[in-house]
Amino acid sequence: MLATMLYGPGDIRFEEHDDPVIAEPADAIVRVIASCVCGSDLWPYRGVTPTPRPRTIGHECLGEVVEVGSAVRGFRPGDRVIVPFDHCDGTCPHCLAGAQSGCVNLGFTTSGQAELARVNQADGSLVAIPDGVPEDLVPSLLTLSDVMPTGWHAAVSAGVAPGATAVVVGDGAVGLCGVIAARVLGAERIIALSRNPRRQELARAFGATDVLPERGREAVAAVLELTDGIGADATLECVGMEDSVETAFAVARPGSRVGMVGVPNGVTAFPIGSAFDRNVGFAGGMAPVRKYLPELLPLVLDRAIEPGRVFDGEFALADVADAYRVMNERTVVKAFLRP
Amino acid sequence: MLATMLYGPGDIRFEEHDDPVIAEPADAIVRVIASCVCGSDLWPYRGVTPTPRPRTIGHECLGEVVEVGSAVRGFRPGDRVIVPFDHCDGTCPHCLAGAQSGCVNLGFTTSGQAELARVNQADGSLVAIPDGVPEDLVPSLLTLSDVMPTGWHAAVSAGVAPGATAVVVGDGAVGLCGVIAARVLGAERIIALSRNPRRQELARAFGATDVLPERGREAVAAVLELTDGIGADATLECVGMEDSVETAFAVARPGSRVGMVGVPNGVTAFPIGSAFDRNVGFAGGMAPVRKYLPELLPLVLDRAIEPGRVFDGEFALADVADAYRVMNERTVVKAFLRP
Numbered sequence: 001m002l003a004t005m006l007y008g009p010g011d012i013r014f015e016e017h018d019d020p021v022i023a024e025p026a027d028a029i030v031r032v033i034a035s036c037v038c039g040s041d042l043w044p045y046r047g048v049t050p051t052p053r054p055r056t057i058g059h060e061c062l063g064e065v066v067e068v069g070s071a072v073r074g075f076r077p078g079d080r081v082i083v084p085f086d087h088c089d090g091t092c093p094h095c096l097a098g099a100q101s102g103c104v105n106l107g108f109t110t111s112g113q114a115e116l117a118r119v120n121q122a123d124g125s126l127v128a129i130p131d132g133v134p135e136d137l138v139p140s141l142l143t144l145s146d147v148m149p150t151g152w153h154a155a156v157s158a159g160v161a162p163g164a165t166a167v168v169v170g171d172g173a174v175g176l177c178g179v180i181a182a183r184v185l186g187a188e189r190i191i192a193l194s195r196n197p198r199r200q201e202l203a204r205a206f207g208a209t210d211v212l213p214e215r216g217r218e219a220v221a222a223v224l225e226l227t228d229g230i231g232a233d234a235t236l237e238c239v240g241m242e243d244s245v246e247t248a249f250a251v252a253r254p255g256s257r258v259g260m261v262g263v264p265n266g267v268t269a270f271p272i273g274s275a276f277d278r279n280v281g282f283a284g285g286m287a288p289v290r291k292y293l294p295e296l297l298p299l300v301l302d303r304a305i306e307p308g309r310v311f312d313g314e315f316a317l318a319d320v321a322d323a324y325r326v327m328n329e330r331t332v333v334k335a336f337l338r339p
Numbered sequence: 340m341l342a343t344m345l346y347g348p349g350d351i352r353f354e355e356h357d358d359p360v361i362a363e364p365a366d367a368i369v370r371v372i373a374s375c376v377c378g379s380d381l382w383p384y385r386g387v388t389p390t391p392r393p394r395t396i397g398h399e400c401l402g403e404v405v406e407v408g409s410a411v412r413g414f415r416p417g418d419r420v421i422v423p424f425d426h427c428d429g430t431c432p433h434c435l436a437g438a439q440s441g442c443v444n445l446g447f448t449t450s451g452q453a454e455l456a457r458v459n460q461a462d463g464s465l466v467a468i469p470d471g472v473p474e475d476l477v478p479s480l481l482t483l484s485d486v487m488p489t490g491w492h493a494a495v496s497a498g499v500a501p502g503a504t505a506v507v508v509g510d511g512a513v514g515l516c517g518v519i520a521a522r523v524l525g526a527e528r529i530i531a532l533s534r535n536p537r538r539q540e541l542a543r544a545f546g547a548t549d550v551l552p553e554r555g556r557e558a559v560a561a562v563l564e565l566t567d568g569i570g571a572d573a574t575l576e577c578v579g580m581e582d583s584v585e586t587a588f589a590v591a592r593p594g595s596r597v598g599m600v601g602v603p604n605g606v607t608a609f610p611i612g613s614a615f616d617r618n619v620g621f622a623g624g625m626a627p628v629r630k631y632l633p634e635l636l637p638l639v640l641d642r643a644i645e646p647g648r649v650f651d652g653e654f655a656l657a658d659v660a661d662a663y664r665v666m667n668e669r670t671v672v673k674a675f676l677r678p
Contacts, residue, residue, distance in 0.1 A: 093569045094593045099618055102593025157620070230432045254433045254441025257622065264611050272609045276599060279438055281496070281622030283596065285615040 003114030004320045006057045009047030012321040017056060020111060020118035025071035028122035030063025030083060034142045035113050035337040036311065037320075037327045038085075039172045040263060045324055048265065058113025059085040060145040062129070062138065066116070074123045081126040082297070083119055084289035085109050085146045090124030100124075100288035109145075113320055113337060127293045133301065139308025139336060140300045143177065147334070148296060148307040150261050150287040151177025151238065155185050157284035158234035158259030162186030165230075167223055168208070169248045170238030170262060171199040173310040173334040176206055178236040178261075180305050183207030187234070191226060193219055193247070199333060202309060216243055223251040232256060237284075240264050246271055252280040260284035311336040342453030343659045345396045348386030351660040356395060359450060359457035364410035367461035369402025369422060373481045374452050374676040375650065376659075376666045377424075378511045379602055384663055387604065397452025398424040399484040401468070401477065405455070413462045420465040421636070422458055423628035424448050424485045429463030439463075439627035448484075452659055452676060466632045472640065478647025478675060479639045482516065485628065486673070487635055487646040489600050490516025490577065492626035494524050497573035497598030501525030504569075506562055507547070508587045509577030509601060510538040512649040512673040515545055517575040517600075519644050522546030526573070530565060532558055532586070538672060541648060555582055562590040571595060576623075579603050585610055591619040599623035650675040 003017035020029055038060055043049045065079045075081065088095050088103035095103050107120030119125055129141060140148075151174050160166050166182040168175050171194035182190045183206065192203035195213035203211050214222045224231060231253035237245055240262025248258045249271050261284050275281070299305045313332035315323040323335035342356035359368055377399055382388045404418045414420065427434050427442035434442050446459030458464055468480060479487075490513050499505050505521040507514050510533035521529045522545065531542035534552035542550050553561045563570060570592035576584055579601025587597045588610050600623050614620070638644045652671035654662040662674035 093567075097592070097594060099592070099594025102617055228432075253436070253438070255436060255438025255627075257620070260615060264615050267611055270609045270611045272603050272606055275621075276603050276624040278441055279622075279624035279627070281596070281620060282614075283618075283620030283622075285618035288594075288618070 001115040003056045003111055004058055004317070005054050006044055006051055007054045008051050010045065012045065012324045014318050014320050017114065020116050022067060022069045023118070024120065025069040026089070026121050026123065027069040028065055028072055028075060028119045028126065029067040030081060030117050030119060031066050032061045032063050032112065032115060032117055032339055033080065034138050035061040035317065035339070036142060037323050037335045037337070038146060039174065042328055043265065045328060056111035056114055058111060059109040060142065061109060061112040061117055062142050062145065063117060068122060072122045075126055075128070080129040082129060082141060082144045082293060083109055083117065084125050084293070086286060086289055087120040087125040088290055089121045090290070095124065098288065098291055100290050101286040113317065115339060125290055127290070127297060130301070137300060137308070139311045140306055142336070143307040143310065144293060144296055144300065146289065147173045147310065148177045148180070149289040149292040150174045152181040152292050152296060153287035154178045154236040154238055154259040154261040154284060155181035155234070156259065157257065158236050159257050160185040160187050160234040163188045164233040165189040165191070165227055166234045166236065167191045167232035167251050168236045168238065169193050169244050171196060171203060172238060174261060175236070175238035176202050176310050176333070177307050178238050179203050179206040179208050180307055182236065184299065184305060191223055191232070198312065202333065205309065216247060219247055220250040235259065238262050240267065242267050249275050249280055254278045254280065256280060258282040261287060310334045314338065340454040342395045342450050343397055343656070344393050345383055345390055346393045347390050349384065351384065351663045353657050353659050356453065359455055361406060361408045362457070363459065364408040365428070365460050365462065366408040367404050367411055367414060367458045367465065368406040369420060369456050369458060370405050371400045371402050371451065371454060371456055371678055372419070373477050374400040374656065374678070375481060376662050376674045376676070377485060378513065381667055382604065384667060395450035395453055397450060398448040399481065400448060400451040400456055401481050401484065402456060407461060411461045414465055414467070419468040421468060421480060421483045421632060422448055422456065423464050423632070425625060425628055426459040426464040427629055428460045429629065434463065437627065437630055439629050440625040452656065454678060464629055466629070466636060469640070476639060478650045479645055481675070482646040482649065483632060483635055483639065486512045486649065487516045487519070488628040488631040489513045489626040491520040491631050491635060493517045493575040493577055493598040493600040493623060494520035494573070495598065496596065496623035497575050498596050499524040499526050499573040502527045503572040504528040504530070504566055505573045505575060506530045506571035506590050507575045507577065508532050508583050510535060510542060511577065513600060514575070514577035515541050515649050515672070516646050517577050518542050518545040518547050519646055521575065523638065523644060530562055530571070537651065541672065544648065555586060558586055559589040573598065577601050579606065581606050588614050588619055593617045593619065595619060597621040600626060649673045653677065
């Protein structure tokens with residue numbers, strides 16, 4: 001197959017690679033029908049996380065099943081499916097408790113930006129796309145493999161409830177999906193932190209009632225001013241950097257929670273003392289994507305949410321290196337890839 | 340009045356000190372009728388936290404109101420009261436949201452181990468002790484000023500629910516009260532970590548179904564073995580040291596929460612990366628004591644819980660230095676002080 005390969009910092013190539021194969025009876029192979037670049041792909045692209053040897057990359061995709069292992073019961077070749085980036089069996093104690101991202105058989109999509117990808121635990125992970133879905137819904141369906149459920153996980157973990165004031169730290173695709181989630185979960189006031197005009201506009205379109213360009217201490221002061229000194233009922237941390245984590249904890253009102261989905265990168269000075277003093281907790285982590293799809297898929301199919309609007313750049317898979325470049329330069333929010 | 344004074348590490352004196360006075364209209368002065376030494380008093384006693392100048396000490400007491408400020412409506416001289424260590428107004432947005440320990444008018448008992456103590460925000464903080472309560476209930480009532488609500492806060496913050504497996508890290512008075520709380524909240528299995536025979540016995544008496552003497556990695560392995568590799572549904576962290584926090588996060592199952600009430604002391608290597616990877620959150624902090632008293636006082640009066648059993652040493656207030664010494668040596672769990 002042709003696949004996107006990461007050779008090292010800034011070195012993305014689209015080239016021949018061995019096809020993935022059924023390695024375990026629960027596996028499936030999908031032909032990728034839509035894919036994209038994730039903000040977290042930029043960590044190895046920038047060299048922040050190492051790439052010891054060339055590897056395939058990409059964990060967000062929609063696919064059509066082309067082959068299934070002998071144990072797979074729920075899917076067969078020809079089925080069009082949403083492929084959660086984290087694969088789970090759906091039957092272990094953690095899955096049954098709703099913590100699918102802690103599945104004892106956890107797996108990941110590792111060649112989502114390629115012609116073919118393997119799915120471990122196909123039955124526990126995949127969700128079928130109904131026949132006859134209009135083509136224009138593909139971008140929103142594609143977000144269901146990662147960013148939309150991840151934003152949703154931030155909002156659920158933060159405890160967004162009807163009438164709440166939610167603060168969303170992070171204006172990437174996940175943060176923007178967090179705005180959507182906060183709105184659907186009933187937040188009355190949604191304060192998004194962003195200083196980028198295009199992202200500010202999307203945040204407003206997705207339901208943000210206030211958009212603040214401030215950062216750090218100025219952002220904290222601005223949120224407190226907007227909330228009569230009280231702070232956020234629920235805070236979504238969608239970045240994972242030291243200053244964003246600090247901002248998130250500082251805007252959270254006493255007794256509230258920060259829903260964290262930004263993968264912690266170099267968060268050394270985690271403000272545990274101040275969190276403790278103010279009874280601000282946290283929850284979150286890698287999103288249990290499969291858990292949320294039964295709720296989120298109907299919202300997309302009914303056009304109640306349009307997370308696909310985060311895609312503002314489209315590239316042929318063969319031009320994937322350009323997609324990485326513009327994502328890295330932040331000139332697009334999120335790059336869509338068509339095979 | 341006569342008051343316990345801390346002069347510096349290991350230097351406790353019982354001596355004359357100015358009486359506390361009504362400084363604000365919402366204040367009350369109580370005559371202390373029962374008091375005790377808290378594990379957190381040992382931090383300055385040991386010099387772990389500094390004592391720049393001599394000061395009164397003690398934040399846990401029962402009292403009889405002797406004077407009230409002009410704004411106090413709910414109490415008058417002669418009333419016997421439980422004095423939450425953290426005082427709150429009961430009317431600010433944080434109090435109304437159930438985060439009383441984040442009250443905008445937060446105050447603290449600062450001379451609980453003395454003849455007299457001032458209470459800020461008397462109306463919002465104090466809870467009357469009904470007339471005619473038997474004398475033998477005094478120790479359990481005294482625990483309601485701090486350790487019992489703090490153990491309760493750990494269990495509530497950890498999300499202990501009926502049928503849960505709870506792990507309690509810490510066998511001090513707070514941890515032991517956490518065992519009581521986990522039982523009352525319906526935990527089916529309560530695993531307490533303790534290697535001290537007297538504390539093990541109390542943990543069992545309070546409802547622990549399993550008591551493990553292991554620490555650190557061995558404790559984690561033992562908990563996982565007891566729970567079929569799953570871990571705790573709810574974890575109570577009642578110590579606040581780096582190794583205890585690490586143990587608490589490691590025994591927590593994916594998707595669960597650690598309820599933290601041990602004041603973080605030198606927790607530099609907070610395991611946020613591993614917490615994130617496993618979707619283990621935390622909640623907790625300084626307990627909103629007043630919030631829980633309407634639930635806890637009836638349980639004590641009905642003898643449904645007997646947290647007063649944590650007191651295994653009794654001293655005259657004049658001998659308070661001895662009480663600190665035995666607490667510091669861990670030869671008693673908790674020292675009761677009678678004026």
